[in-house]
Amino acid sequence: MKLLIDGQAVEVLRGATLLDAVRAAGLALPALCHDDRLSSVASCRTCLVDVAGRGLAAACSTPAEDGLRIAVEASRGNRRDALQAIVAGLPPRALDVPADRSELVRQCAEYGVTSPDRSVLPPQRGLDHSHPYVKLDRDVCIACGRCVRACAEIQGTFALTLVNRGADTVVAPGTGGPWAESDCVSCGACVDTCPTGALSEPGLLLNLLPVERQTRTTCGYCGVGCSLEVSTRDNAIMTVTPVGDGSVNRGHACVKGRFAHGFLSSPDRLTTPLIRRSGTLAPATWDEAVEYVATRLAGIRDSDPDGFALISSARATNEENYLAQKFARAVLGTNNVDNCSRLCHAPSAAGLAATFGLGGGTNPFDDLDRCDAVLLVGANPTAAHPVVGSRIFQRVMDGARLVVVDPRRTFLARHADIHLRPRPGTNVAVFNGLAHVLVREGLVDTAFLDAHATGYEELLALLGDYPPESVADISGVPADDLVQAALTYGHALAPVIFYGLGVTEHLHGTDGVRTLSNLALLRGAVGPGAGGGVNPLRGQNNVQGASDMGALPDTLPGYQKVLDPVARARCAEAWRTQVPPRPGLRIPQMFAAARTGSLKALWIIGEDVLTTDPDSASVRAALDACPLVICNDLFLTATAATADVVFPVASWLEKDGTFVNFERRFQRVREAVAPPAGVRTDFAVLHAVASRLGADLGCATPAEAMAECAAVAPVFGGITHARLDRDGPLHWPCSSADSPGTPRLYRDRFATPDGLAHLAASPYLPPGEQCDADFPFLLITGRRAEHYNSGSMTRRTDNLRLLSLETIDVEPGDAVLLGLNNGDPVHLNSRHGTAVLCARITDDVAPGQVFAGFHFPGAAVNSLTSPSGDEVTGCPEYKVTAVSLAGPR
Ligand SMILES: Nc1nc2c(c(=O)[nH]1)N[C@H]1C(S)=C(S)[C@@H](COP(=O)(O)OP(=O)(O)OC[C@H]3O[C@@H](n4cnc5c(=O)[nH]c(N)nc54)[C@H](O)[C@@H]3O)O[C@H]1N2
Ligand SMILES: Nc1nc2c(c(=O)[nH]1)N[C@H]1C(S)=C(S)[C@@H](COP(=O)(O)OP(=O)(O)OC[C@H]3O[C@@H](n4cnc5c(=O)[nH]c(N)nc54)[C@H](O)[C@@H]3O)O[C@H]1N2
Ligand code: SF4
Ligand code: SF4
Numbered sequence: 001m002k003l004l005i006d007g008q009a010v011e012v013l014r015g016a017t018l019l020d021a022v023r024a025a026g027l028a029l030p031a032l033c034h035d036d037r038l039s040s041v042a043s044c045r046t047c048l049v050d051v052a053g054r055g056l057a058a059a060c061s062t063p064a065e066d067g068l069r070i071a072v073e074a075s076r077g078n079r080r081d082a083l084q085a086i087v088a089g090l091p092p093r094a095l096d097v098p099a100d101r102s103e104l105v106r107q108c109a110e111y112g113v114t115s116p117d118r119s120v121l122p123p124q125r126g127l128d129h130s131h132p133y134v135k136l137d138r139d140v141c142i143a144c145g146r147c148v149r150a151c152a153e154i155q156g157t158f159a160l161t162l163v164n165r166g167a168d169t170v171v172a173p174g175t176g177g178p179w180a181e182s183d184c185v186s187c188g189a190c191v192d193t194c195p196t197g198a199l200s201e202p203g204l205l206l207n208l209l210p211v212e213r214q215t216r217t218t219c220g221y222c223g224v225g226c227s228l229e230v231s232t233r234d235n236a237i238m239t240v241t242p243v244g245d246g247s248v249n250r251g252h253a254c255v256k257g258r259f260a261h262g263f264l265s266s267p268d269r270l271t272t273p274l275i276r277r278s279g280t281l282a283p284a285t286w287d288e289a290v291e292y293v294a295t296r297l298a299g300i301r302d303s304d305p306d307g308f309a310l311i312s313s314a315r316a317t318n319e320e321n322y323l324a325q326k327f328a329r330a331v332l333g334t335n336n337v338d339n340c341s342r343l344c345h346a347p348s349a350a351g352l353a354a355t356f357g358l359g360g361g362t363n364p365f366d367d368l369d370r371c372d373a374v375l376l377v378g379a380n381p382t383a384a385h386p387v388v389g390s391r392i393f394q395r396v397m398d399g400a401r402l403v404v405v406d407p408r409r410t411f412l413a414r415h416a417d418i419h420l421r422p423r424p425g426t427n428v429a430v431f432n433g434l435a436h437v438l439v440r441e442g443l444v445d446t447a448f449l450d451a452h453a454t455g456y457e458e459l460l461a462l463l464g465d466y467p468p469e470s471v472a473d474i475s476g477v478p479a480d481d482l483v484q485a486a487l488t489y490g491h492a493l494a495p496v497i498f499y500g501l502g503v504t505e506h507l508h509g510t511d512g513v514r515t516l517s518n519l520a521l522l523r524g525a526v527g528p529g530a531g532g533g534v535n536p537l538r539g540q541n542n543v544q545g546a547s548d549m550g551a552l553p554d555t556l557p558g559y560q561k562v563l564d565p566v567a568r569a570r571c572a573e574a575w576r577t578q579v580p581p582r583p584g585l586r587i588p589q590m591f592a593a594a595r596t597g598s599l600k601a602l603w604i605i606g607e608d609v610l611t612t613d614p615d616s617a618s619v620r621a622a623l624d625a626c627p628l629v630i631c632n633d634l635f636l637t638a639t640a641a642t643a644d645v646v647f648p649v650a651s652w653l654e655k656d657g658t659f660v661n662f663e664r665r666f667q668r669v670r671e672a673v674a675p676p677a678g679v680r681t682d683f684a685v686l687h688a689v690a691s692r693l694g695a696d697l698g699c700a701t702p703a704e705a706m707a708e709c710a711a712v713a714p715v716f717g718g719i720t721h722a723r724l725d726r727d728g729p730l731h732w733p734c735s736s737a738d739s740p741g742t743p744r745l746y747r748d749r750f751a752t753p754d755g756l757a758h759l760a761a762s763p764y765l766p767p768g769e770q771c772d773a774d775f776p777f778l779l780i781t782g783r784r785a786e787h788y789n790s791g792s793m794t795r796r797t798d799n800l801r802l803l804s805l806e807t808i809d810v811e812p813g814d815a816v817l818l819g820l821n822n823g824d825p826v827h828l829n830s831r832h833g834t835a836v837l838c839a840r841i842t843d844d845v846a847p848g849q850v851f852a853g854f855h856f857p858g859a860a861v862n863s864l865t866s867p868s869g870d871e872v873t874g875c876p877e878y879k880v881t882a883v884s885l886a887g888p889r
């Protein structure tokens with residue numbers, strides 16, 4: 001469509017507004033009630049323009065039409081009047097807000113609008129500062145409603161509303177009371193869109209000073225990998241705001257990435273190395289600590305390299321993980337290196353690689369936009385991947401169908417078309433049952449299978465055992481619901497699967513991943529077919545990367561097998577030393593070796609194993625038995641407190657490197673603030689110890705480490721810091737400098753040796769733990785939105801005001817039977833240990849099942865969980881523990 005804007009011809013696409021057309025002409029308009037991401041209300045009138053032959057129109061909401069002639073300059077006075085009318089209702093201090101924090105202030109300056117007579121004060125409507133992160137100044141609110149729409153349309157929470165009438169209209173939490181008691185989940189979207197500063201975040205005084213530096217980086221909490229802009233002054237963080245353009249998060253974020261950075265300056269922060277002397281950890285210099293560790297490790301290297309093991313951190317950068325596995329292999333001479341992927345999505349890596357060829361998710365997250373049905377299995381993204389949770393919810397509000405498979409009634413389950421609630425540990429039966437119905441109803445894409453898959457005959461033979469009625473007996477899922485779920489997935493044109501730990505953290509987690517992947521293959525909804533594929537919601541900020549870098553006992557960087565002599569030779573050449581040929585120990589095997597006395601030293605980089613690994617009593621026994629335990633952490637965690645040496649290290653906001661998010665996307669991490677005095681990066685610590693051992697790890701900088709990794713790992717061959725800085729994120733595989741990366745895998749063929757996907761005919765097998773008369777309840781463990789894993793960081797921020805203790809969710813009927821009230825202490829016993837938690841009575845959980853987080857070490861939830869783990873990968877069965885409950889007597 002062609003329009004004339006102040007005489008200048010512009011062309012815009014169908015669906016554009018006059019505001020778009022004016023912008024296309026290179027002109028700007030105030031638009032105080034408008035945000036491109038939100039629906040339009042056209043209430044402020046600050047965007048008025050004159051349309052020839054029609055008169056004044058609100059540009060934000062008037063559709064552009066071919067041939068329209070728009071007068072922008074001539075209508076300036078109308079916009080000025082609208083601004084003046086808004087300002088007339090505000091106290092003068094509304095125009096004292098710094099210009100970079102207030103669109104209103106900037107537009108008033110542009111239009112020469114000033115505050116009315118300073119002696120005339122409009123009614124004081126007051127502040128609501130009850131919430132730790134979102135502050136409301138009602139007097140500065142212009143009732144544009146952007147916050148209300150942002151909360152509903154971006155975040156999907158509907159926490160806000162506009163109350164009162166006329167000039168008294170003001171934003172308020174929908175629940176009526178103070179903000180702190182509202183439904184707000186502290187995502188910050190309302191603050192970001194507020195055009196006046198009526199909504200702001202803490203540190204107001206600091207924020208009145210100009211920003212000194214802005215650093216673009218990647219969030220260091222979860223695997224979504226949100227792009228964030230960190231504003232700092234005097235080496236302190238002022239604000240962290242989400243980045244829009246080209247980011248996975250599209251300008252949105254969550255309470256952790258956006259607000260939970262207070263841990264940086266916690267008084268608990270470790271700032272000096274510690275060495276255990278006469279039983280107690282005492283401060284030491286860096287020289288002393290490095291010397292001590294190197295001397296002890298030299299003895300092990302020279303006598304028994306496999307007496308050393310290293311747990312690398314999925315919280316740390318790729319470059320640090322690359323260096324950590326190189327340290328174990330090239331300096332100590334052992335493949336005993338693993339990372340917390342073992343506790344998390346190791347079954348995804350194994351299952352997806354066996355089925356499709358590569359161990360990562362198949363599609364970019366943006367493919368969600370073109371999918372018409374979502375199958376969400378064993379994942380609660382609303383809490384654990386909030387930006388993903390919001391986007392799935394948006395798609396559902398836009399009409400996509402949603403099937404949720406989760407024993408608990410999560411937020412998205414409440415909004416699903418169909419919610420299947422299997423008994424924990426029965427996924428494989430449910431997935432086989434869904435496959436059975438796809439076959440029975442003729443919803444299998446046989447042409448796709450003929451061209452791209454093997455194993456259909458074997459699968460068909462197995463599926464005969466899984467009619468919906470049998471699956472109902474095993475899983476408790478009603479047969480009709482199972483059929484409806486299969487029909488929804490099967491009839492969709494482009495269905496997508498997202499899944500989480502509810503699939504992997506089981507005795508048969510890898511079977512779960514494979515039988516779930518079967519559905520996408522049967523339907524032809526992955527790789528060369530249409531549809532959004534199969535996508536694990538990987539957990540830690542860099543768990544994908546830690547595994548990619550080869551911090552695994554059986555794979556070198558880029559998933560090259562330790563057993564492959566060609567791969568070993570490639571690394572040996574770059575590292576100028578032999579690579580040990582035998583795969584190393586997994587984390588549970590490391591602990592077992594420590595308990596039997598064969599492990600002489602364990603270096604734990606950024607993992608609080610005593611809090612987060614299962615069956616804490618056996619972990620403690622392992623740490624106690626191991627002669628040398630070294631920890632790198634920001635804090636003296638439960639694990640660090642048992643160590644012999646502790647190195648104080650920098651966090652994601654204090655260092656340089658890259659992370660890989662859940663879509664296989666390499667993204668830059670940049671130092672926004674310098675670490676406190678005395679603190680070093682994991683990168684520097686590894687270098688220091690290696691050099692004291694007389695070894696040179698090479699790669700002096702993170703950029704050089706990435707370059708070396710690209711040289712030894714063909715799948716990352718084209719990835720360099722320089723390129724990421726210049727062109728932005730890259731999805732692996734990216735094998736050369738001219739490869740654009742691979743957001744969507746397997747467009748032509750699968751990556752297995754025969755190019756075909758492999759359907760899995762895996763029968764249902766029962767979980768490791770079963771309830772009985774002594775342990776009649778089934779405990780599920782998982783995430784709370786406010787805290788992150790061990791909680792070492794989030795408990796040292798104001799998130800503690802949002803959630804201050806661990807609770808046990810109990811179904812209302814069970815609570816009556818047990819005589820429990822909300823907040824009562826509940827004594828839990830399992831076959832492995834005990835814990836005491838406060839009751840939270842909710843119908844989120846089914847009768848006979850209870851749910852707890854594991855974010856408070858004092859609550860000791862992992863003393864309850866069992867040592868059984870996935871038969872293929874050893875991933876712990878965190879989701880199924882038989883427990884008994886006793887309330888106060
Ligand atoms: N706020 C917050 N965010 C986080 C984290 C955090 O600690 N806090 N941790 C990060 C990490 S490391 C990870 S790995 C991710 C994890 O993210 P998710 O995988 O979403 O996490 P969980 O809450 O552990 O488990 C997901 C769901 O599995 C369900 N479930 C349990 N058993 C079964 C079963 O047998 N079948 C099915 N179908 N479902 C089952 C549970 O009810 C739960 O709702 O989150 C990351 N993000
Ligand atoms: N019951 C139960 N237990 C579980 C789970 C469950 O669902 N249920 N989930 C499991 C899963 S999926 C995971 S991933 C694990 C996570 O378990 P952990 O990895 O132990 O948990 P985190 O709290 O993420 O991080 C560990 C430590 O790393 C430190 N840290 C942060 N950044 C850095 C850094 O850059 N360098 C170094 N050196 N340290 C750093 C933090 O201070 C923290 O103490 O928990 C597992 N435990
Ligand atoms: S912070 Fe997020 S959840 Fe809370 S009111 Fe604002 S938009 Fe809604
Ligand atoms: S969704 Fe994940 S990556 Fe994004 S801000 Fe929250 S914790 Fe960080």
Ligand code: FES
Pocket residue numbers: 030031032033034041042043044045046047048058059060061
């Ligand atoms: S921005 Fe157009 S009416 Fe408010």
Ligand SMILES: [Mo]
Pocket residue numbers: 340343344345539540543
């Ligand atoms: Mo995880």
